[in-house]
Every structure is written in C-alpha cells, then in structure tokens.
Amino acid sequence: MTQAEFDTVILGAGAAGMMCAAHAAARGGRVLVLDHAKAPGEKIRISGGGRCNFTNMHCGPHAFLSGNPHFAKSALKRYTQWDFIDLVARHGIAYHEKTLGQLFCDESAKLIIAMLVEEMAKVGAELALQTEITSIAKAESGFRLEVAGARRGVISARNLVVATGGKSIPKMGATGFGYRVAAQFGVPVTETRAGLVPLTFDQDMKAEFAEISGVACEAEVSCAGAAFREGLLFTHRGLSGPSILQISSYWREGEEITVNLLPEQDAFTALRAKRQENGRRDAALVLGDLLPKRLAAKKALSLGISGKIADQSDKRLRAVAEDLHRWRIKPIGTEGYRTAEVTLGGVDTDALSARTMEARDVPGLFFIGEVVDVTGWLGGYNFQWAWSSGWAAGTEI
Numbered sequence: 571m572t573q574a575e576f577d578t579v580i581l582g583a584g585a586a587g588m589m590c591a592a593h594a595a596a597r598g599g600r601v602l603v604l605d606h607a608k609a610p611g612e613k614i615r616i617s618g619g620g621r622c623n624f625t626n627m628h629c630g631p632h633a634f635l636s637g638n639p640h641f642a643k644s645a646l647k648r649y650t651q652w653d654f655i656d657l658v659a660r661h662g663i664a665y666h667e668k669t670l671g672q673l674f675c676d677e678s679a680k681l682i683i684a685m686l687v688e689e690m691a692k693v694g695a696e697l698a699l700q701t702e703i704t705s706i707a708k709a710e711s712g713f714r715l716e717v718a719g720a721r722r723g724v725i726s727a728r729n730l731v732v733a734t735g736g737k738s739i740p741k742m743g744a745t746g747f748g749y750r751v752a753a754q755f756g757v758p759v760t761e762t763r764a765g766l767v768p769l770t771f772d773q774d775m776k777a778e779f780a781e782i783s784g785v786a787c788e789a790e791v792s793c794a795g796a797a798f799r800e801g802l803l804f805t806h807r808g809l810s811g812p813s814i815l816q817i818s819s820y821w822r823e824g825e826e827i828t829v830n831l832l833p834e835q836d837a838f839t840a841l842r843a844k845r846q847e848n849g850r851r852d853a854a855l856v857l858g859d860l861l862p863k864r865l866a867a868k869k870a871l872s873l874g875i876s877g878k879i880a881d882q883s884d885k886r887l888r889a890v891a892e893d894l895h896r897w898r899i900k901p902i903g904t905e906g907y908r909t910a911e912v913t914l915g916g917v918d919t920d921a922l923s924a925r926t927m928e929a930r931d932v933p934g935l936f937f938i939g940e941v942v943d944v945t946g947w948l949g950g951y952n953f954q955w956a957w958s959s960g961w962a963a964g965t966e967i
C-alpha cells in the first residue's frame with residue numbers, strides 16, 4: 571500500500587475545490603485534490619448551457635439563502651465577482667453579460683475548467699481523478715485517508731477540505747458524501763432539499779394545464795416574501811423557467827405561489843382601454859393581446875369570459891385583472907435532485923468560521939462550496955460562492 575503525505579487534501583475537483591487548491595498551493599504547501607469523476611469540473615462543463623454563467627455583476631449577500639444570512643458576507647466581500655472576472659480576463663477568456671448581470675463565456679465552459687486546472691498546475695497542486703475515498707480518520711496531526719481506484723493507498727494531511735458539492739444531479743456523481751464526512755466529525759448539517767428546480771403539478775392539474783404545455787411568458791412569481799420577474803414556462807409536468815427555478819428555493823410543500831402575468835402594466839387599465847378602443851371585439855381575443863394566445867384562451871375559459879369586450883362591466887374587468895396579477899397556483903412538489911441545480915441547506919454555518927470555512931470544533935477540517943448551507947439565486951451566484959469560499963479556505967491554509 572502506497573503512503574503519501576500532504577499539507578492539504580481537498581475532496582472534490584469541482585469549482586470550489588480547484589479554486590481552493592490553486593490558492594492553498596500558492597502559499598507553498600503540498601496540495602492534492604481527489605475526485606471520483608473521470609474529469610475535473612463536470613458541473614462547470616454543463617453549466618449555463620455549456621457556456622458557464624461563472625459569476626454575476628450584482629453579486630452580494632442579498633442573493634443567498636442560508637440559516638445565517640450574514641455568513642457568506644466575509645468571503646464574498648474579500649473575493650468578489652470582480653476578482654474572478656479579473657482572473658477570467660487574465661486568461662484571455664471572452665465573456666458577455668446575458669441578462670441581469672449574468673456573465674457567460676462567449677465560447678465554452680471548458681475554458682473555465684482549463685483555467686482552473688492551469689492555475690493549479692502553475693503552483694504545483696496535484697490532481698487525482700477516478701479515486702474513491704474509502705475511509706477518513708482523525709490522526710495525531712491531521713487526517714488519514716484510505717483511497718482506492720487510480721490513486722490507491724493511504725494519504726495523510728494536516729488539513730482536509732471537503733468540496734464535494736451537494737446532492738443535485740446524482741447521475742453526474744453527486745453523492746451527498748460531504749454531509750456524511752460532516753456527520754462523522756460531529757459537524758451539524760441542516761435539512762437539505764432541492765433548489766433551483768422545476769415545480770410539479772398533481773394529476774388533475776397536469777390535465778388542466780396540458781393544453782398550455784410549452785407556453786412561455788414573462789411573469790413575476792412570488793412566495794414566502796420573495797419575488798422574481800423573469801421567464802415562466804408551462805411544461806407537461808408543471809412549471810419551469812427562471813422565475814420558477816428562483817422561487818423554488820423559497821417554496822415549501824403545501825404552499826401556493828402567486829403569479830403576476832402582467833408585471834409591467836395594470837391589467838384593469840389595459841382592458842378598459844381595449845374596451846374603449848373597439849367594444850365589438852371578442853373579449854377572449856382581447857385577452858390574447860395581453861397574454862400568449864394559448865394562455866389567454868385558457869384564462870378566458872377558466873374565468874368564464876365570453877361575448878364582446880363591451881359587454882364586460884368594470885366589476886368584471888377588475889376581477890379578470892385581479893386574477894391576471896395574482897394567479898395563485900399550488901404545486902404538489904419539485905422535480906427533486908434529478909434536475910435541481912443546487913442543494914439548499916447543508917453544513918451548518920454556525921459550526922464554521924465565516925472567515926476561513928474551518929470547522930470551529932475540528933481544527934484542520936474545512937467545508938467549501940455547495941456542501942455548505944449557503945445557496946445562491948440562479949444567475950452565476952452559486953459559482954461565485956464556490957470561488958469566494960474556496961479562496962477563503964485556500965488563502966488561510
């Protein structure tokens with residue numbers, strides 16, 4: 571059995587792990603990154619439709635959910651979106667803003683992976699892929715790991731950094747392993763659930779909404795005090811699109827979401843103006859001026875609108891407008907980790923140092939990235955948390 575000694579072993583060659591490795595090795599220590607996957611940064615590769623939404627220009631603590639909303643502040647402030655943008659620019663990677671401050675590579679997400687691998691190689695951080703961690707134990711001065719696969723043997727390290735991500739997309743190797751490591755060392759983990767995920771309907775609602783499957787529109791979706799104005803998509807299973815993915819992180823089973831189908835205008839004023847313009851028009855068709863046609867037809871049917879627009883009283887138009895602005899929908903669930911972009915909850919921030927990500931009661935044990943109970947909005951925020959938390963641990967080790 572081979573034996574090796576490192577200053578720092580990082581579990582997980584994802585966004586946070588590679589960032590941490592580059593900074594930890596830059597400080598002179600011997601650093602090894604272990605991953606069971608065939609290639610590093612697999613989630614980076616598929617992110618942003620293959621273009622990686624690597625950060626957001628408006629990044630700040632407001633865009634994160636956590637048991638302690640203050641926890642992320644320190645790392646986000648010390649390694650900002652502008653620091654990462656600088657790094658991307660230094661590597662000559664072209665990028666653009668798509669919308670709402672979201673920065674994407676012009677060409678390919680693979681360039682971000684290549685950049686991180688290069689940053690690690692430059693400072694001598696080692697990478698061992700296709701390697702399984704079979705056991706972890708506390709040793710006299712650090713940790714002792716048994717590993718199998720491509721790099722088999724015993725590895726000891728002064729510092730152990732857990733960067734194995736969350737449970738989302740098990741098909742890509744997500745295991746929830748980091749939570750088990752936390753439990754092994756007595757580090758508490760908060761309840762985890764799927765985030766940034768489509769919402770689903772029960773059978774009756776699926777049947778009711780079947781005719782508008784595929785319809786997309788802009789909407790403001792709100793729940794539990796949060797609201798997002800972005801695209802909404804009706805699917806054959808339920809609801810999707812950016813506004814729904816965003817609100818899914820706030821939604822809890824049993825709750826309703828409120829959909830404002832016309833966030834940009836006052837529906838009552840608009841409908842009254844249409845009535846004034848041409849009272850002979852069919853009221854259901856008038857709705858089609860304001861909403862996608864299939865959605866308008868469904869709304870007309872469910873609201874019982876028929877006949878000419880001139881025949882609709884103010885009271886009636888007000889009721890229609892109220893429904894368009896405050897449509898309440900009760901999803902039955904989410905699509906779960908199978909399609910979720912992130913895992914909400916995770917390693918309890920109360921048990922970690924906000925400055926270094928080190929476990930307060932286990933010196934030398936660090937948790938970074940998605941495994942921690944810090945979850946960003948859709949739009950590059952989750953990668954920024956990976957970069958910032960990876961940097962915070964890497965520069966402290």
Ligand code: FDA
Pocket residue numbers: 581582583584585586587604605606607610611612613614616617618619622623624625701702703733734735736738739742743744745746747910911912938939940941949950951952953954956
């Ligand atoms: P990450 O999951 O990246 O890395 C964990 C690593 O640990 C993996 O390499 C894995 O193989 C390894 N690992 C896990 N268990 C292990 C074990 N037992 N043994 C050894 N290795 C193990 N965010 C964003 O900001 N912008 C975006 O565009 C997108 N897009 C996006 C698309 C899709 C489809 C998904 C699923 C997610 C996104 N995200 C995103 C979210 C983003 O991918 C996520 O927040 C980060 O990848 C988290 O980085 P980590 O390094 O913490 O985990």
